[in-house]
Amino acid sequence: MEQRLSLITLGVTDLERSRSFYADGLGWTPSTLGSGEVVFFQAAGVVFGLYGRDALAADAGLDNSEGSGFRGMSLAYNTRSRDEVDAVLALAERAGAHITKPAEEAFWGGYSGYFADPDGHLWEVAWNPGFEIDAAGHVRLPPDP
Protein backbone atom coordinates (compact mmCIF):
# COMPACT_ATOMS: atom_id res chain seq x y z
CA MET A 1 0.00 0.00 0.00
CA GLU A 2 1.43 3.34 -1.00
CA GLN A 3 1.32 6.27 1.41
CA ARG A 4 -1.36 8.38 -0.23
CA LEU A 5 -5.10 8.90 -0.51
CA SER A 6 -7.19 9.61 -3.55
CA LEU A 7 -10.60 11.01 -2.69
CA ILE A 8 -12.46 12.70 0.11
CA THR A 9 -16.19 12.21 -0.26
CA LEU A 10 -18.66 14.14 1.85
CA GLY A 11 -22.14 12.75 2.32
CA VAL A 12 -24.67 15.55 1.92
CA THR A 13 -28.40 15.83 2.43
CA ASP A 14 -29.06 18.19 -0.50
CA LEU A 15 -26.65 17.70 -3.38
CA GLU A 16 -27.65 20.90 -5.20
CA ARG A 17 -27.25 23.01 -2.07
CA SER A 18 -23.80 21.56 -1.47
CA ARG A 19 -22.77 21.87 -5.13
CA SER A 20 -23.82 25.50 -5.02
CA PHE A 21 -21.89 26.13 -1.79
CA TYR A 22 -18.61 24.85 -3.24
CA ALA A 23 -19.12 25.95 -6.86
CA ASP A 24 -21.02 29.24 -6.62
CA GLY A 25 -20.00 30.14 -3.08
CA LEU A 26 -16.33 29.15 -2.96
CA GLY A 27 -15.82 29.43 -6.71
CA TRP A 28 -14.70 25.88 -7.45
CA THR A 29 -15.37 24.32 -10.86
CA PRO A 30 -17.01 20.89 -10.81
CA SER A 31 -16.00 18.20 -13.25
CA THR A 32 -18.60 17.38 -15.89
CA LEU A 33 -18.22 13.79 -14.74
CA GLY A 34 -20.89 12.57 -12.37
CA SER A 35 -24.21 13.14 -14.11
CA GLY A 36 -26.45 14.24 -11.30
CA GLU A 37 -25.80 11.69 -8.56
CA VAL A 38 -22.37 12.88 -7.51
CA VAL A 39 -20.29 16.03 -7.92
CA PHE A 40 -16.51 15.79 -8.29
CA PHE A 41 -13.95 18.57 -8.01
CA GLN A 42 -10.28 18.16 -8.92
CA ALA A 43 -8.54 19.48 -5.80
CA ALA A 44 -4.84 19.54 -6.73
CA GLY A 45 -3.59 15.97 -6.18
CA VAL A 46 -6.82 14.56 -4.77
CA VAL A 47 -10.46 14.47 -5.79
CA PHE A 48 -13.10 16.08 -3.60
CA GLY A 49 -16.58 14.60 -4.00
CA LEU A 50 -20.13 15.33 -2.87
CA TYR A 51 -22.56 12.43 -2.74
CA GLY A 52 -25.93 11.85 -1.10
CA ARG A 53 -25.55 10.73 2.52
CA ASP A 54 -27.95 7.86 1.93
CA ALA A 55 -26.10 6.70 -1.19
CA LEU A 56 -22.73 6.96 0.53
CA ALA A 57 -23.92 4.99 3.55
CA ALA A 58 -25.41 2.30 1.33
CA ASP A 59 -22.25 2.14 -0.77
CA ALA A 60 -20.19 1.56 2.38
CA GLY A 61 -22.54 -1.12 3.70
CA LEU A 62 -23.76 1.06 6.57
CA ASP A 63 -27.12 2.33 7.75
CA ASN A 64 -27.80 5.98 7.02
CA SER A 65 -28.61 6.60 10.67
CA GLU A 66 -28.93 10.23 11.50
CA GLY A 67 -25.65 11.43 12.89
CA SER A 68 -25.23 13.36 16.10
CA GLY A 69 -22.34 14.65 18.11
CA PHE A 70 -18.88 15.57 16.95
CA ARG A 71 -17.90 13.66 13.80
CA GLY A 72 -14.22 13.71 14.56
CA MET A 73 -12.93 14.91 11.20
CA SER A 74 -11.71 18.11 9.71
CA LEU A 75 -10.47 19.09 6.29
CA ALA A 76 -8.06 21.98 5.98
CA TYR A 77 -7.36 24.61 3.38
CA ASN A 78 -3.91 26.07 3.92
CA THR A 79 -3.45 29.59 2.62
CA ARG A 80 -0.34 31.05 1.02
CA SER A 81 -0.43 34.15 3.25
CA ARG A 82 -1.73 35.09 6.67
CA ASP A 83 -4.20 37.64 5.30
CA GLU A 84 -5.89 35.03 3.14
CA VAL A 85 -7.24 33.23 6.20
CA ASP A 86 -9.73 35.96 7.05
CA ALA A 87 -10.59 36.41 3.37
CA VAL A 88 -11.40 32.73 2.88
CA LEU A 89 -13.44 32.56 6.09
CA ALA A 90 -15.39 35.63 4.95
CA LEU A 91 -15.96 34.04 1.54
CA ALA A 92 -17.25 30.87 3.18
CA GLU A 93 -19.53 32.84 5.48
CA ARG A 94 -20.98 34.77 2.54
CA ALA A 95 -21.57 31.41 0.87
CA GLY A 96 -23.63 30.27 3.85
CA ALA A 97 -21.07 28.52 6.04
CA HIS A 98 -21.20 28.73 9.82
CA ILE A 99 -17.98 30.04 11.35
CA THR A 100 -17.33 27.75 14.30
CA LYS A 101 -14.15 29.61 15.27
CA PRO A 102 -12.99 32.96 13.93
CA ALA A 103 -9.33 33.03 13.01
CA GLU A 104 -6.86 33.47 15.83
CA GLU A 105 -3.18 33.01 16.50
CA ALA A 106 -2.44 29.29 16.80
CA PHE A 107 -0.16 27.75 19.42
CA TRP A 108 1.85 26.11 16.63
CA GLY A 109 2.87 29.45 15.21
CA GLY A 110 0.25 30.02 12.54
CA TYR A 111 -3.16 31.64 12.21
CA SER A 112 -6.36 29.67 11.73
CA GLY A 113 -10.12 29.48 12.02
CA TYR A 114 -12.85 26.99 11.16
CA PHE A 115 -16.08 26.94 9.20
CA ALA A 116 -18.76 24.26 8.86
CA ASP A 117 -20.26 23.61 5.41
CA PRO A 118 -24.05 23.26 4.88
CA ASP A 119 -23.98 19.71 6.25
CA GLY A 120 -21.73 20.58 9.17
CA HIS A 121 -18.54 19.19 7.62
CA LEU A 122 -15.63 21.05 9.17
CA TRP A 123 -12.96 22.98 7.33
CA GLU A 124 -10.01 24.63 8.98
CA VAL A 125 -8.59 27.61 7.12
CA ALA A 126 -4.98 27.94 8.18
CA TRP A 127 -1.83 29.81 7.45
CA ASN A 128 1.02 27.53 8.48
CA PRO A 129 4.41 28.97 7.57
CA GLY A 130 6.03 25.58 8.21
CA PHE A 131 4.13 23.70 5.50
CA GLU A 132 5.17 24.40 1.91
CA ILE A 133 2.51 24.71 -0.79
CA ASP A 134 3.83 24.23 -4.30
CA ALA A 135 2.59 26.04 -7.41
CA ALA A 136 0.14 23.23 -8.20
CA GLY A 137 -1.32 23.39 -4.68
CA HIS A 138 0.23 20.26 -3.19
CA VAL A 139 1.24 20.63 0.44
CA ARG A 140 4.49 19.26 1.84
CA LEU A 141 5.50 18.60 5.40
CA PRO A 142 8.96 19.84 6.35
CA PRO A 143 11.58 17.16 5.72
CA ASP A 144 12.52 14.98 8.66
CA PRO A 145 15.77 16.10 10.28
Add this chain to the structure above:
Amino acid sequence: MEQRLSLITLGVTDLERSRSFYADGLGWTPSTLGSGEVVFFQAAGVVFGLYGRDALAADAGLDNSEGSGFRGMSLAYNTRSRDEVDAVLALAERAGAHITKPAEEAFWGGYSGYFADPDGHLWEVAWNPGFEIDAAGHVRLPPDP
Protein backbone atom coordinates in the same frame (compact mmCIF):
# COMPACT_ATOMS: atom_id res chain seq x y z
CA MET B 1 -9.63 30.63 -3.02
CA GLU B 2 -7.80 28.01 -5.02
CA GLN B 3 -9.44 24.68 -5.80
CA ARG B 4 -7.50 22.42 -3.48
CA LEU B 5 -7.31 21.11 0.05
CA SER B 6 -4.29 20.59 2.26
CA LEU B 7 -4.99 18.27 5.17
CA ILE B 8 -7.42 15.64 6.30
CA THR B 9 -7.36 15.30 10.08
CA LEU B 10 -9.08 12.43 11.84
CA GLY B 11 -10.04 12.82 15.46
CA VAL B 12 -9.13 9.67 17.36
CA THR B 13 -9.76 8.39 20.87
CA ASP B 14 -6.39 6.64 21.31
CA LEU B 15 -3.59 8.30 19.37
CA GLU B 16 -1.12 5.44 19.84
CA ARG B 17 -3.63 2.84 18.67
CA SER B 18 -4.37 4.90 15.57
CA ARG B 19 -0.70 5.64 14.88
CA SER B 20 0.00 1.93 15.10
CA PHE B 21 -2.88 1.09 12.76
CA TYR B 22 -1.60 3.39 10.01
CA ALA B 23 2.14 3.02 10.64
CA ASP B 24 2.58 -0.61 11.74
CA GLY B 25 -0.59 -1.98 10.19
CA LEU B 26 -0.73 -0.23 6.83
CA GLY B 27 2.99 0.45 6.66
CA TRP B 28 2.94 4.24 6.43
CA THR B 29 5.83 6.31 7.77
CA PRO B 30 4.89 9.17 10.09
CA SER B 31 6.67 12.48 9.97
CA THR B 32 8.90 13.20 12.93
CA LEU B 33 6.97 16.46 13.24
CA GLY B 34 4.25 16.50 15.83
CA SER B 35 5.89 15.52 19.11
CA GLY B 36 3.29 13.33 20.75
CA GLU B 37 0.08 15.32 20.38
CA VAL B 38 -0.50 14.77 16.69
CA VAL B 39 0.77 12.38 14.03
CA PHE B 40 1.26 13.58 10.46
CA PHE B 41 1.78 11.49 7.34
CA GLN B 42 2.77 12.93 3.96
CA ALA B 43 0.14 11.41 1.67
CA ALA B 44 1.25 12.42 -1.83
CA GLY B 45 -0.05 15.98 -2.33
CA VAL B 46 -1.92 16.25 0.95
CA VAL B 47 -1.15 15.71 4.61
CA PHE B 48 -3.03 13.09 6.60
CA GLY B 49 -3.18 13.75 10.34
CA LEU B 50 -4.29 11.99 13.50
CA TYR B 51 -5.23 14.13 16.49
CA GLY B 52 -7.15 13.52 19.68
CA ARG B 53 -10.89 13.88 19.20
CA ASP B 54 -11.12 16.19 22.20
CA ALA B 55 -8.27 18.39 20.99
CA LEU B 56 -9.70 18.55 17.47
CA ALA B 57 -13.16 19.49 18.76
CA ALA B 58 -11.70 22.17 21.00
CA ASP B 59 -9.55 23.53 18.18
CA ALA B 60 -12.64 23.86 15.99
CA GLY B 61 -14.66 25.57 18.72
CA LEU B 62 -17.01 22.59 19.14
CA ASP B 63 -18.02 20.34 21.99
CA ASN B 64 -16.48 16.88 21.91
CA SER B 65 -19.91 15.32 22.21
CA GLU B 66 -19.87 11.61 21.64
CA GLY B 67 -20.79 10.96 18.04
CA SER B 68 -23.42 8.53 16.88
CA GLY B 69 -24.90 7.53 13.59
CA PHE B 70 -23.40 7.75 10.15
CA ARG B 71 -20.75 10.46 9.94
CA GLY B 72 -21.28 11.13 6.27
CA MET B 73 -17.67 11.02 5.11
CA SER B 74 -15.40 8.59 3.38
CA LEU B 75 -11.79 8.70 2.34
CA ALA B 76 -10.68 6.61 -0.60
CA TYR B 77 -7.50 4.84 -1.58
CA ASN B 78 -7.48 4.14 -5.30
CA THR B 79 -5.36 1.20 -6.37
CA ARG B 80 -3.31 0.90 -9.54
CA SER B 81 -4.74 -2.54 -10.37
CA ARG B 82 -7.92 -4.49 -9.65
CA ASP B 83 -6.11 -7.18 -7.66
CA GLU B 84 -4.72 -4.66 -5.25
CA VAL B 85 -8.20 -3.91 -3.86
CA ASP B 86 -8.51 -7.27 -2.13
CA ALA B 87 -4.88 -7.10 -1.00
CA VAL B 88 -5.31 -3.68 0.64
CA LEU B 89 -8.58 -4.71 2.31
CA ALA B 90 -6.85 -7.83 3.66
CA LEU B 91 -3.94 -5.72 4.92
CA ALA B 92 -6.35 -3.37 6.68
CA GLU B 93 -8.24 -6.28 8.22
CA ARG B 94 -5.01 -7.83 9.54
CA ALA B 95 -4.20 -4.41 11.01
CA GLY B 96 -7.48 -4.46 12.94
CA ALA B 97 -9.88 -2.68 10.60
CA HIS B 98 -13.51 -3.72 10.29
CA ILE B 99 -14.50 -4.55 6.70
CA THR B 100 -17.89 -2.86 6.26
CA LYS B 101 -18.23 -4.08 2.68
CA PRO B 102 -16.06 -6.69 0.97
CA ALA B 103 -14.97 -5.70 -2.50
CA GLU B 104 -17.46 -6.13 -5.30
CA GLU B 105 -18.02 -4.97 -8.85
CA ALA B 106 -19.14 -1.34 -8.78
CA PHE B 107 -21.92 0.08 -10.92
CA TRP B 108 -19.50 2.71 -12.22
CA GLY B 109 -17.27 0.10 -13.81
CA GLY B 110 -14.69 -0.49 -11.10
CA TYR B 111 -14.18 -2.74 -8.12
CA SER B 112 -14.34 -1.53 -4.53
CA GLY B 113 -14.88 -2.30 -0.86
CA TYR B 114 -14.76 -0.40 2.41
CA PHE B 115 -13.07 -0.68 5.76
CA ALA B 116 -13.50 1.29 8.99
CA ASP B 117 -10.39 2.28 10.95
CA PRO B 118 -10.15 1.83 14.75
CA ASP B 119 -12.32 4.94 15.31
CA GLY B 120 -14.82 4.00 12.64
CA HIS B 121 -13.49 6.41 10.02
CA LEU B 122 -14.40 5.01 6.61
CA TRP B 123 -12.00 4.20 3.80
CA GLU B 124 -13.07 2.98 0.39
CA VAL B 125 -10.47 0.90 -1.43
CA ALA B 126 -11.24 1.19 -5.11
CA TRP B 127 -9.92 0.33 -8.51
CA ASN B 128 -11.30 2.93 -10.89
CA PRO B 129 -9.89 2.57 -14.39
CA GLY B 130 -11.24 6.03 -15.30
CA PHE B 131 -9.14 7.94 -12.76
CA GLU B 132 -5.45 8.31 -13.54
CA ILE B 133 -2.89 7.97 -10.73
CA ASP B 134 0.49 9.51 -11.53
CA ALA B 135 3.85 8.17 -10.41
CA ALA B 136 3.82 10.42 -7.32
CA GLY B 137 0.37 9.17 -6.31
CA HIS B 138 -1.73 12.16 -7.30
CA VAL B 139 -5.12 11.26 -8.75
CA ARG B 140 -6.62 13.03 -11.75
CA LEU B 141 -10.19 13.13 -12.96
CA PRO B 142 -10.63 12.56 -16.68
CA PRO B 143 -10.51 15.85 -18.59
CA ASP B 144 -13.83 17.50 -19.34
CA PRO B 145 -14.97 16.84 -22.91
